[in-house]
Amino acid sequence: MKLLYSKVFKNYLLLTVVLFLSEIIFRLVNGLSIIDWAVLRIFLAVNIISLLLGALYSFTGRIAGNILVFITCLASQIDGVVQSGFKNYVGTYMSLGNAPQAMAVRDYVTDYFHSFKPSFWLIFLPIIILIIWYIFIDRRIYISERNEEIDFADKFDSKERKEKNTKRIIKDKKNADIVSKINAVVIATVCSVFFYSSLSAGFMQNKLQLESNKDLFFNPELPNIAVNQFGYNVYLFSDIRYTYFGNKQAVNLETVELSKPKQVESDYTRHIDDSLWEELAKKESNNNYITLNNYLLSQPIEDKNDYTGIYKNKNLIVIMMESTTNIILNEKYYPNMYKLYSEGMSWTNNYSPRNSCSTGNNEISGMTSLFTINNACTANLYRNNKYPESIFSLFNNAGYETSSYHNYTDQYYYRSIIHPNMGSGHFYGVQELGIPYSNVYQEWPSDVELVEKVLELTKDQDKYMVWLTSVTAHQPYTQSSEYGDKYLDLFSDTNYDISLKRYMSKLKEFDNAIGELLKGLEAQGKLDDTVIVLYGDHYPYGLQSNVLNTYFDYDVTENLQTDRTPFIIYNSEHKGAKFDTYTSYVNIVPTIANLWDFTDYDPRLYFGKDILSNNYEDRVIFADGSWQDDKAFYNATTGKISYFSANNTYTDDEVVKINSTVKQRINMSNLAIKTDYFNYREEAIKNAKTSVAESTEDKEN
Numbered sequence: 257m258k259l260l261y262s263k264v265f266k267n268y269l270l271l272t273v274v275l276f277l278s279e280i281i282f283r284l285v286n287g288l289s290i291i292d293w294a295v296l297r298i299f300l301a302v303n304i305i306s307l308l309l310g311a312l313y314s315f316t317g318r319i320a321g322n323i324l325v326f327i328t329c330l331a332s333q334i335d336g337v338v339q340s341g342f343k344n345y346v347g348t349y350m351s352l353g354n355a356p357q358a359m360a361v362r363d364y365v366t367d368y369f370h371s372f373k374p375s376f377w378l379i380f381l382p383i384i385i386l387i388i389w390y391i392f393i394d395r396r397i398y399i400s401e402r403n404e405e406i407d408f409a410d411k412f413d414s415k416e417r418k419e420k421n422t423k424r425i426i427k428d429k430k431n432a433d434i435v436s437k438i439n440a441v442v443i444a445t446v447c448s449v450f451f452y453s454s455l456s457a458g459f460m461q462n463k464l465q466l467e468s469n470k471d472l473f474f475n476p477e478l479p480n481i482a483v484n485q486f487g488y489n490v491y492l493f494s495d496i497r498y499t500y501f502g503n504k505q506a507v508n509l510e511t512v513e514l515s516k517p518k519q520v521e522s523d524y525t526r527h528i529d530d531s532l533w534e535e536l537a538k539k540e541s542n543n544n545y546i547t548l549n550n551y552l553l554s555q556p557i558e559d560k561n562d563y564t565g566i567y568k569n570k571n572l573i574v575i576m577m578e579s580t581t582n583i584i585l586n587e588k589y590y591p592n593m594y595k596l597y598s599e600g601m602s603w604t605n606n607y608s609p610r611n612s613c614s615t616g617n618n619e620i621s622g623m624t625s626l627f628t629i630n631n632a633c634t635a636n637l638y639r640n641n642k643y644p645e646s647i648f649s650l651f652n653n654a655g656y657e658t659s660s661y662h663n664y665t666d667q668y669y670y671r672s673i674i675h676p677n678m679g680s681g682h683f684y685g686v687q688e689l690g691i692p693y694s695n696v697y698q699e700w701p702s703d704v705e706l707v708e709k710v711l712e713l714t715k716d717q718d719k720y721m722v723w724l725t726s727v728t729a730h731q732p733y734t735q736s737s738e739y740g741d742k743y744l745d746l747f748s749d750t751n752y753d754i755s756l757k758r759y760m761s762k763l764k765e766f767d768n769a770i771g772e773l774l775k776g777l778e779a780q781g782k783l784d785d786t787v788i789v790l791y792g793d794h795y796p797y798g799l800q801s802n803v804l805n806t807y808f809d810y811d812v813t814e815n816l817q818t819d820r821t822p823f824i825i826y827n828s829e830h831k832g833a834k835f836d837t838y839t840s841y842v843n844i845v846p847t848i849a850n851l852w853d854f855t856d857y858d859p860r861l862y863f864g865k866d867i868l869s870n871n872y873e874d875r876v877i878f879a880d881g882s883w884q885d886d887k888a889f890y891n892a893t894t895g896k897i898s899y900f901s902a903n904n905t906y907t908d909d910e911v912v913k914i915n916s917t918v919k920q921r922i923n924m925s926n927l928a929i930k931t932d933y934f935n936y937r938e939e940a941i942k943n944a945k946t947s948v949a950e951s952t953e954d955k956e957n
Contacts (some may be wrong), residue, residue: 263318264436266397267325268310270386274329276302277382279487282336285375286343288484288894293460297469298487300451305489307444311437322390326383332489333380339488340376341368345797347610347819348880349479349491351631352499367732367798463908465895466881466915474498477926479631480880480893495631512550524559528858532944536937544931551924558846558859563868565853567827571786572651572721572848573710573773576619579729580792581821583760583807589746590767592774593822596788600826603867605838606791608821611879614794616669618841619725622791623647623678625845625862627925630879638929639670641677644938645861647845648679650854651721657681659713660723663691663706671725680723684713698737700762703728703769711776726769729762731798739765753803759796784829789848791841792821815889815898816878825851835867838876838885843867861934863925877918890915 279298283290309328313321342350345368454460455470467478469485476482476494483491514537519525530553537549577584587594596602611617616635617628624643628634643649648658660680665687666672675683686693686701689709693701703726714720728739733755740758742765747757777783795804795818804812812818823839825847826832842864849857850866859865865872875885881892887904890897890911899905906914928934 262436263314263321264310264440267313267321268306270325271306271309272302274382274386275306275332275489278333278336278379281379281381282488285378286340294485297454300447301487301490304444304447304451307440311440314437326386329383329386333383335492336379336488337376341372344373345371348612348630349483351479351495353632370734371798371800462895464897464911466892466919477631478880484893512547514550515554517556519557524561526557526560528557532941536940536944544927545936548924548928548933552860555860558866558869561869564850567787567851568853573786574789575724575726576622577790577792578726579796581795584763585822590763592767592770596824596826600824600832603823603835603837603839605836606821606823607819607840607876608792608794609819609840609878610794618793622841622844625842625864626929627842627863627922629926629929634929635669635674639673641932642935643678645934646678647848650849652679653856654854657717657720661706661710662725663701664693664727698732698735700727700730703766704772707769707772715780726766728765731796733759733798752806755799756803759799787827790822790824795819815884816882837867837874839867840876863921881918881922883918
């Protein structure tokens with residue numbers, strides 16, 4: 257009991273119990289193991305936090321200290337609940353790097369809380385212990401302490417001796433308090449040494465983990481792994497430090513030496529002159545650019561294949577479909593999409609991995625074949641970057657007219673800046689298109705009107721490439737809306753939840769838009785000369801997993817199956833085929849570049865691959881570094897791998913090698929975005945070409 261008279265110890269004890277129990281519950285409700293070395297590391301971290309805060313709060317009075325402890329614990333638990341909901345909703349834990357987006361998407365709050373699992377609220381349970389303590393125990397301890405002091409003073413007869421000894425008691429308490437504070441700091445320091453050692457101690461590492469704990473602690477760009485290894489409280493501190501004080505370009509990368517692989521000559525060999533690039537690489541002094549130049553130059557130049565150039569000189573329409581899942585591949589409800597799916601090239605194992613700001617980030621990935629930064633709203637944060645290797649630039653260089661369209665405003669993403677920097681010849685937003693729209697959250701414009709405007713604007717263009725980003729299927733689905741209610745009668749004979757029916761009603765409007773597109777192209781005599789590429793940006797946020805499971809014949813909660821979406825390449829003259837290759841939006845540009853056989857296409861400038869190549873690795877990479885192929889699913893958050901067949905597995909060394917490749921691709925891609933590398937490279941090579949031309953001209957003169 258007397259130990260609890262110390263404010264430092266009492267604060268430390270309460271903080272430790274509540275924060276650690278909250279971390280344990282957080283792990284349980286988020287499907288993370290509580291029998292893991294990471295739990296010991298989290299316990300050490302909680303002790304460090306509690307010791308330091310316990311000492312700090314002891315400088316205040318009893319009531320003020322109690323309030324500070326309570327606020328700290330409550331704030332921590334709110335963070336844990338919010339993080340759990342965010343991970344369930346978006347697929348990744350939240351970072352301060354995407355905090356500015358929070359204001360733009362404040363309308364999503366209702367859907368966000370609607371998606372909460374009831375178990376998330378259990379994280380608040382430990383606060384009850386604190387409340388009980390303060391109501392029934394804390395004051396009794398305080399009274400007991402005061403009574404002991406009074407009893408001790410009453411032993412002395414004279415008033416003078418009582419006052420003298422009372423002062424001595426007060427002085428002794430102050431000295432003891434100082435010693436307690438010093439001890440707390442010393443013990444916290446010792447715990448910090450053990451915590452830091454745990455980041456690299458061999459027995460506390462998982463050899464299959466994608467990122468080392470030490471790198472992850474200082475650069476928490478993979479929030480899912482960081483939260484698993486350090487807990488959500490330490491992740492918050494680490495994220496704050498990195499976001500506001502860390503050098504975002506100081507990515508911990510292994511030195512990459514230039515080592516160009518030798519090409520084996522064949523009829524499919526793709527020849528590229530690297531002389532200017534290699535010269536640029538030799539003269540470069542910036543370490544980041546040196547690393548990227550060496551890495552990209554060291555990649556193999558992918559050969560051509562049987563699909564090379566089959567769509568050469570045809571027009572292209574790419575449609576990123578808002579919130580579109582494989583539900584739309586239903587002939588009964590969506591005949592137009594089913595026609596494209598059944599008659600075109602389509603992929604049954606295509607994914608649209610969720611990440612921070614999925615729509616904007618996955619749009620960029622679809623345009624550039626880059627892995628966006630997982631803990632940042634890459635689309636907005638790096639909106640001024642330029643991408644000379646983008647899909648627009650490829651078609652611009654081939655003499656096409658390029659343009660892009662979206663039937664909403666720049667409220668969420670700065671497309672009026674991003675698309676032109678991507679190379680789009682003209683970006684048309686909802687205002688310029690003249691499409692009616694509402695600022696009411698649940699009401700979104702019609703994709704049919706979007707297609708009608710695009711057909712009108714491109715009717716006189718002979719050779720064009722256009723990009724459409726649709727919007728009608730956008731959440732919410734739990735609230736009544738024009739297009740959410742428009743086609744509900746189609747699903748009256750089903751037992752689906754009303755939220756799923758509203759979602760399917762919105763998809764019907766998009767399917768009608770595809771019908772208008774096909775009819776319009778045919779009427780213009782352009783259908784045969786146009787290729788239509790479609791992919792989904794992400795799963796329908798706000799629809800609960802158990803609701804989606806009533807439709808699909810697989811469990812969407814397993815192995816990130818939530819992120820399965822359609823990917824279709826359609827041309828009326830070309831016989832389609834079904835592929836079971838694992839792929840995602842990051843592979844779109846290299847695949848299209850090969851199908852058109854662009855002369856300036858360099859496969860090494862893309863972090864995705866041509867999925868029709870004979871050497872395609874047949875593996876999809878998710879935003880957090882997880883991956884899946886026909887053998888296994890690797891969960892980067894837990895660092896564990898699960899196999900689909902006990903007779904078809906990888907060795908641990910093979911998994912480590914795959915992880916190393918995945919990690920390097922993601923890190924290099926992120927570094928390229930952070931340093932605006934492709935803009936730098938383009939300008940440097942242009943200058944080199946100019947210098948060569950001027951030198952040649954001088955010699956001739």
